[in-house]
Amino acid sequence: MTTVETGTTVGIREVAEHSGLSVDALRWYERERLLPRAPRGPDGRRRYPERLVGFVRLVVALRRTGMPVADVREFVTLADEGAASHGRRMALLERQRENILRQQAQLADDLAAVGHKIGHYRELIVAGLDCEGLPVAPEVAAAQRLTTVQTERTAS
Amino acid sequence: MTTVETGTTVGIREVAEHSGLSVDALRWYERERLLPRAPRGPDGRRRYPERLVGFVRLVVALRRTGMPVADVREFVTLADEGAASHGRRMALLERQRENILRQQAQLADDLAAVGHKIGHYRELIVAGLDCEGLPVAPEVAAAQRLTTVQTERTAS
DNA sequence: GTAGGAGCTGGAGTGCACTCCAGCGCAAGG
């Protein structure tokens, strides 16, 4: 990635806010070579040019869709080769696209499974039945309809 | 979960093969109370009734869609209460359904981002241009089209 | 000038979700 430092640049804080990565993670990513090195300003601070900000976004998407950091590193290493690695980079992304499509299919299945179970509970509640299909006792009926989960997690 | 042990049961190996969890993970899940305890046969081995096999599948789907084990444990703990916790269990699943929908939206975005980048590379390759829009040198053109990624990962 | 905030670097620490290991028992087959 030939960074010609023209145009606007943004600091690490702003990149973090827009990318979903933490400031620490951005630094770690650079150290781990998951991102090209961001140029430094005269004060030693990172200044991300627009192009690099876009690259961060792509890397975040690759991570978010499950690409291991070793593979991301490979992608970034290829990027250092310039145009000579376009085809290989493209192939890497095409493989990831296949992965994403698989995840989408799996997610649809899982959504259906969860939805099916929700429907099952709803039917039981409406009919006032327990899991064996027997009527629930009157003193249980109110509790059966309760949807409030009393946990400390709710408070946070 | 009132397990009436009638009907067929399957051993841990078979449950592992069909659930996507390893045998070790199934044991860990039970120990961590992410699954109800599977009844043991006369030889001390786990025998999973059909109902429990279905529950394993649901728990796997919840994990796969990002539910932390602490929340899965909560879900399982509620299941111990029988019909009295139907509503609360349903609410938990409804929240997870919302999460899954969010993931689907995010995945679609990420797919689009990857696809867009793939298209970008393809255009550059077809036009024989580099990232700056300049024609690539003849000795680079062949490499630019290469899609074979030479890594040890490919061999495994 | 001083204080405070932001960011730098290098190194250590952490959280999460498993996976591996060791010793044991049981059952089937030779």
Add this chain to the structure above:
DNA sequence: CCTTGCGCTGGAGTGCACTCCAGCTCCTAC
């Protein structure tokens, strides 16, 4: 009877991807 394979339990270990910490510099505002 012996061997082998499967599964049990409890405890330790591991991999992955960050996050935290400490000491430092620079810059701005008071």
